[in-house]
Amino acid sequence: MKGGQALVLELNRIVYQSGIASPIGSQRGQNARLRYLNSQAGRDELRAQGVSDRAIKSWYKGKSRPSKANLERLDAAYWVRRRANLIRSGWLKRHLDNSGQGRSVEIYPVDQSAVARGRERPNLTDRSITVRYVWGDLVDAWAAQDTDALDEIWDDIITDLDSDYAAYAYVSAVGISA
Known part of the structure; x- marks a missing residue:
């Protein structure tokens, strides 16, 4: 190449090494990603990944957990925001x-x-x-x-x-x- x-x-x-170490399949990994995405930009990215407003509200109220398909979307949204934040902040x-x-x-x-x-x-x-x-x-x-x-x-x-x-x-x- x-x-x-x-x-x-x-x-x-x-970028991946600097992020959340807990896997998305664990409760801890899911909660950490949800906390990271608990902003307007984070919720916008969840929507951009195909997560419905209803699911987002339910997750943040603690009424449900993400489905297998939504776990992948949650993880993808996290990494997109993480990359953008590392670039925007100048940390990288x-x-x-x-x-x-x-x-x-x-x-x-x-x-x-x-x-x-x-x-x-x-x-x-x-x-x-x-x-x-x-x-x-x-x-x-x-x-x-x-x-x-x-x-x-x-x-x-x-x-x-x-x-x-x-x-x-x-x-x-x-x-x-x-």
Whole structure:
């Protein structure tokens, strides 16, 4: 995959790790998500996910619990709001910028095992570089789902790899030490 796509997956992982740890199937997980969504924006997102006003009122009054289908909608609404709140508050940018020190990014090259003998690049190894000053633009591009900007930012990141630059345009995975 392109490096920009790998960054999207990694940012999603960071958001999910920062959220509610209790599973949606547990009473605690359901209650935590309902508390998080207890705002106008949260209720609007529940509606956008297809939950009826009647069900929402019933949940908040404690008269019923979400059905299996509504559990998925509740969880989806939670993650949409969580992502939006982390972006809006600036937490994600500050977290990744790390007071100007940046974050270490681990780059895992494309798997060469399926490449024809003699055509593979045996010198490709996992790389780790410290990335600074791009996190604000990266989060903005991710929030806007601007894949072109994400690819440009990835190109800026791998430029520091000098002669190996082109070998890491496509990767199998990226990890951010967050």
